[in-house]
Amino acid sequence: MTEALKIPKLPGKKRREAKQAVQDALSDQRHFPCPSCGADLRFHPGEAQMVCTHCEARVPVPDVDDAAAHIEHDFHKFLKDDLKRPEIEVSALNCSTCGASVEFDPDEHSRTCPFCDSVIVADVSTQRKLVPQGLLPFGLMEKEAQAALRDWLSSRWLAPNDIEEESKADKFNGIYVPIWTYDSTTTTSYKGQRGRSVGSGKNRRTVWTNVSGTVTGSFDDVMVSGSASVSAEFKDALGPWPTHKLETYQTEFLAGFRAENHTVGLAEGFAQADRFMKVKITDWIRADIGGSRQRILSSSTSHANQTFKHILLPVWITHYSLDKKRYRLSVNGATGKVYGQRPFSMLKLFGASAGASGVMAVLGVMLSRAMGA
Amino acid sequence: MDSMLGFIASLALATLLLVGLGVPIIKRLTLAMEGHFEFSGDSLTKRSRLAGFLYFTAWALVSVLAWSFFADWFFTGSLEYALTLLALKAEIVIRILAELGSD
Ligand SMILES: [Zn+2]
Ligand SMILES: [Zn+2]
Numbered sequence: 001m002t003e004a005l006k007i008p009k010l011p012g013k014k015r016r017e018a019k020q021a022v023q024d025a026l027s028d029q030r031h032f033p034c035p036s037c038g039a040d041l042r043f044h045p046g047e048a049q050m051v052c053t054h055c056e057a058r059v060p061v062p063d064v065d066d067a068a069a070h071i072e073h074d075f076h077k078f079l080k081d082d083l084k085r086p087e088i089e090v091s092a093l094n095c096s097t098c099g100a101s102v103e104f105d106p107d108e109h110s111r112t113c114p115f116c117d118s119v120i121v122a123d124v125s126t127q128r129k130l131v132p133q134g135l136l137p138f139g140l141m142e143k144e145a146q147a148a149l150r151d152w153l154s155s156r157w158l159a160p161n162d163i164e165e166e167s168k169a170d171k172f173n174g175i176y177v178p179i180w181t182y183d184s185t186t187t188t189s190y191k192g193q194r195g196r197s198v199g200s201g202k203n204r205r206t207v208w209t210n211v212s213g214t215v216t217g218s219f220d221d222v223m224v225s226g227s228a229s230v231s232a233e234f235k236d237a238l239g240p241w242p243t244h245k246l247e248t249y250q251t252e253f254l255a256g257f258r259a260e261n262h263t264v265g266l267a268e269g270f271a272q273a274d275r276f277m278k279v280k281i282t283d284w285i286r287a288d289i290g291g292s293r294q295r296i297l298s299s300s301t302s303h304a305n306q307t308f309k310h311i312l313l314p315v316w317i318t319h320y321s322l323d324k325k326r327y328r329l330s331v332n333g334a335t336g337k338v339y340g341q342r343p344f345s346m347l348k349l350f351g352a353s354a355g356a357s358g359v360m361a362v363l364g365v366m367l368s369r370a371m372g373a
Numbered sequence: 374m375d376s377m378l379g380f381i382a383s384l385a386l387a388t389l390l391l392v393g394l395g396v397p398i399i400k401r402l403t404l405a406m407e408g409h410f411e412f413s414g415d416s417l418t419k420r421s422r423l424a425g426f427l428y429f430t431a432w433a434l435v436s437v438l439a440w441s442f443f444a445d446w447f448f449t450g451s452l453e454y455a456l457t458l459l460a461l462k463a464e465i466v467i468r469i470l471a472e473l474g475s476d
Contacts, residue, residue, distance in 0.1 A: 357392050
C-alpha cells in the first residue's frame with residue numbers, strides 16, 4: 001500500500017539537502033499557525049479545539065460531519081483499484097528494530113523509536129499513503145495519561161514498594177496507531193462427526209456419527225493492527241475502543257501528535273481478521289454438530305459483503321526505568337486504560353510463595369490425618 | 374537418630390524446592406489475574422491466562438501431596454508406609470483428573 005521512496009545513500013552535504021527538501025515540503029501540512037501570535041497550535045484532547053503553545057489562544061477544529069469516518073468501503077472494489085481514495089505524501093522515520101514507521105516531525109529532536117525505545121538509525125523516507133478515513137481523537141491530555149499511569153503502577157500486586165516514586169517515566173508520546181476493521185458475512189460448509197458416550201465406568205466409550213452442514217454468520221468491525229510493530233499489541237490490550245466516537249480524518253486532530261503509518265496492507269490485514277473469524281466459526285460448527293463431543297474433518301468458508309474501514313486510534317506511550325531496567329507502558333488515549341510491562345518485587349514474590357506453601361502444608365497435614373484416621 | 378536426620382534433610386530440601394518453584398508460578402498467576410480483570414475477551418491472551426491458572430493449580434496439588442507425604446512419614450515414622458500412601462494418593466488424583474479430562 002505504501003510505496004517507499006527511499007532517499008538514496010548520498011554522502012554528506014547532498015544528503016542533508018535532500019532531507020531538508022523532504023522536510024520542508026512536508027512540515028507545513030501539520031502546522032497550524034496561531035492567528036494571534038503565529039506560534040504552533042496543538043490539538044487539545046477532550047475538546048474539539050486547538051490551543052496555541054505560546055499565547056493559549058483557542059481555535060476550534062472545523063466541524064465536519066463524522067459520516068465519512070463510519071463508511072464501510074467495499075473490500076474487493078478497493079483491491080481491484082476501482083475505488084480511488086485520496087493519498088498524501090508523508091515523511092516517515094522507519095525503525096529497523098521493531099518495524100514501526102512513524103511520521104517524521106522535523107521539530108522532534110529525539111531519535112528514539114516511541115514504540116520500542118531503541119535509537120533509530122534508519123533514515124527518513126517519503127511515502128505515499130492513503131489518507132485514513134477516520135480517527136478516534138485523543139480525549140486524555142498528557143498529565144491525565146500520567147495520572148492513569150501512576151494509578152496503574154500503584155495497584156500492581158507484588159510490585160516493589162514506592163514503585164510510583166521510583167519509576168522515572170520519560171515524556172509521553174501521543175501517537176495515532178493504524179487499524180483496519182473488517183466486516184464479512186460468512187457461509188461455511190463442513191463435514192464432521194458427532195460423538196456421544198455410551199456405557200458407564202470402565203466400559204464408557206464414544207460412538208461417532210458422520211454429520212455435515214452449513215453455518216452462516218456475520219462479523220462486524222473485526223480489528224486488525226495496520227502495523228506489525230510493537231503497536232500491534234495495543235489493539236487488544238488497550239481495548240475496548242469507543243469506535244462510535246470516530247471522527248472524519250482532519251489534520252487538525254493530529255496537530256502536536258504523530259501518526260504511525262499503515263505498513264500492513266489491506267489484503268494482508270484481512271488474512272489476520274480471517275484467522276480470528278476461523279476461531280469463531282469453529283465454535284459455531286461445534287454448536288451446530290451438537291452431541292457431547294465433536295470432530296471437524298473439513299470445512300470451507302466463503303465471504304460475502306466484505307467491507308473495511310481504515311482508521312487511527314490514539315495511544316499515549318512512555319518508557320520508564322526502574323533498577324536499570326526499561327519498561328514500556330501505554331495508555332488508551334480515549335479511555336485511559338493502561339497496559340504495560342511491570343516489575344515484580346523478588347522479596348514479595350518469595351513471601352507470597354512461602355505463604356501459599358504454608359497453606360498447602362496445613363492442607364497436606366489435614367489430608368494425612370484424614371486418611372490416617 | 375539416623376532417620377530423623379534424613380527426614381529433616383528431605384523436608385528442608387522439598388520446602389526449598391516447592392517455595393522456589395512457587396516464585397515463577399505466582400508471578401504468572403498474578404499476571405493472569407491482572408489480565409483476567411483488565412483485558413477484553415481476546416482469545417490469544419485468554420490461552421496464556423488459562424495457563425497461568427493451570428500452572429498454579431498443578432503446583433498447589435503437588436505441594437499438598439508432598440506435605441501430606443511428610444506428615445505421614447512424621448506421624449508413622451515409616452518412610453515405606455508414607456511412600457505407599459503417596460502412590461495411592463497420586464493414583465486417586467490421576468484418576469480424578471482423567472475423569473475430568475474425558476468429559
Ligand atoms: Zn498564539
Ligand atoms: Zn521501534
